[in-house]
Amino acid sequence: MKLLNFHAEGGVRAGVLHPGGVEDLATTGRWYGALPVTRDGIEQLGRQVGGPPDGLLSLEGLQLAPVVMAPEKVICVGLNYRRQATAAQASLPKVPSIYGKFANSLSAHGAEVVLPPIDHKYDYEAELGVVIGQEARDVPEAKALDHVAGYCCVNDLSARSVQLATSQWTAGKMIDGFLPIGPFLVTHDEIPNPQSLGIRSFVNGQQRQGSSTGDMIFSVARLISYLSRLVTLKPGDVIATGTPEGVQASAARPEWLKPGDEVVVEIDGVGRLSSRLVAPRRRRAQA
Numbered sequence: 001m002k003l004l005n006f007h008a009e010g011g012v013r014a015g016v017l018h019p020g021g022v023e024d025l026a027t028t029g030r031w032y033g034a035l036p037v038t039r040d041g042i043e044q045l046g047r048q049v050g051g052p053p054d055g056l057l058s059l060e061g062l063q064l065a066p067v068v069m070a071p072e073k074v075i076c077v078g079l080n081y082r083r084q085a086t087a088a089q090a091s092l093p094k095v096p097s098i099y100g101k102f103a104n105s106l107s108a109h110g111a112e113v114v115l116p117p118i119d120h121k122y123d124y125e126a127e128l129g130v131v132i133g134q135e136a137r138d139v140p141e142a143k144a145l146d147h148v149a150g151y152c153c154v155n156d157l158s159a160r161s162v163q164l165a166t167s168q169w170t171a172g173k174m175i176d177g178f179l180p181i182g183p184f185l186v187t188h189d190e191i192p193n194p195q196s197l198g199i200r201s202f203v204n205g206q207q208r209q210g211s212s213t214g215d216m217i218f219s220v221a222r223l224i225s226y227l228s229r230l231v232t233l234k235p236g237d238v239i240a241t242g243t244p245e246g247v248q249a250s251a252a253r254p255e256w257l258k259p260g261d262e263v264v265v266e267i268d269g270v271g272r273l274s275s276r277l278v279a280p281r282r283r284r285a286q287a
Contacts, residue, residue, distance in 0.1 A: 001046055002184040002271070003150070005034050005065035005108075012065045016049050017184060021056030028053050034069050035185060037236035039133030039149050042187055066106040067152050067185040068131055073237045074101040074179065075227060076156060078169065080242025081215045087250040096218050096226055099169045101156075101179050101240075109183030112278045115259055116175060119159035122257040122277070125243035126201035126209050126265040128194065129154035129181055130220055136233040144224035147233065150185040151194060153265045153273035154240045155201075157257075160249050180265075180275040181238065191269060194220040198268040199244060203261055211244030213267075218242075 002017040008024070014035040015022040025031035030048045078097035079085050085092050107113055115122050133149025156179060163172025191197070194213060201209040218226070220241060227233060248254035257263065259279040266272045 001049065001187045001190070003035050003042070003045075003067070003187065004182065004184050005067055005069065006062040007065055012069060015057070015062075017059065018052035018056060020052055022059050022062060023049070023053055024057055027055065034065070035067060037068060037131065037133065037149060039147070039188070039235070042133060042149050046187065064108040064110055064183055066108050067182045068106070068236050068238055070103055071236045071238045072234045073231065074103065074105065074240070075237065076101055076173065076240040077218070077223060077242040080217050081211060081244040082217055083211065083215055083245040084243060084247070084250070085217070087245040092217055096223060098227070099173060101170075101173050104176050105174060105179035107177040107180045107275065109180065109273050109275075111177065111180065112276045113157065113177040113180065114280050115257065115277055116280055119161045119172070120256060121160035121254070123158045123160050123248045124201055124203065124208065124257060124263045124265075125156035125158060125247055126199055126267075127154040127156050127240045127243050128197065128199060128213055128220070128267055128270070130194070130224070130239040130241060131185060132224075132233045132237040132239070133188070133235050135235065136224060136228040139225050139228040141221045141225040144221040144228070145188070145194075147224060148188045148220075149235065150187045151191050151270050152181055152185050153183070153267050153271050154238075155180040155263060155265045155273060155275060156240050156243060158249075179240070180273055182271070182273055184271045186270050197270065200266045201246065202264040202266070203257070209244050209246030211246070213241075215244060216242065
């Protein structure tokens, strides 16, 4: 299934994408509120959803919300593609490089993302997002994917000057809205092998990245196993698994993102996530 959250009267509701549009699960009485984040909840939902009902909503007419509304943890992985490491003139890491974002960074497909004046070197990072659906602690790699609820597109937007001002990257990553996520949560059963997906990014229609998740240094299963030895992964936690080559930070003549740009992240079988970058709104002068 391809699941989504959208804004409606009374709050955020869950929907299922059908060939002809979106089923509002509250209207059909199958689920109330935002998407479940547990694997059991999603599988229960799958048993309830059948063929497309009457009265499907137009996807284009919906204001989407992030596919995960309130994760306990947003865990990001740096330098996790072989060709990206080569482009950055870095040796392959022996263990995953981990940093964090926070729930304030979440934004939805189609949302505007403000570029604050703290930096001008703004960059995109197309990534496969993993949503945990079952608590995981000290999980062996062979069992790691059993703890996944589903997958989504992620754009790990970055303020490079702030990020690289110190050895800790979080400051350049934690900005409001700087983790567009969605548009769908694709359930785990539809992605049996997360290491065989084409992944691309586009800026104003021009392709900037094009690779495969097969180029990951640390697979999704290995990342989950490793992280579960550090922390207890909880349902709804998001793991952004790293970006392939083609980011502007590694370009000889970087073209940094600017207000008015549209950035698209596209992953085979997962979806197409679009974000519009805008300048900060001017504050009205106090009377």
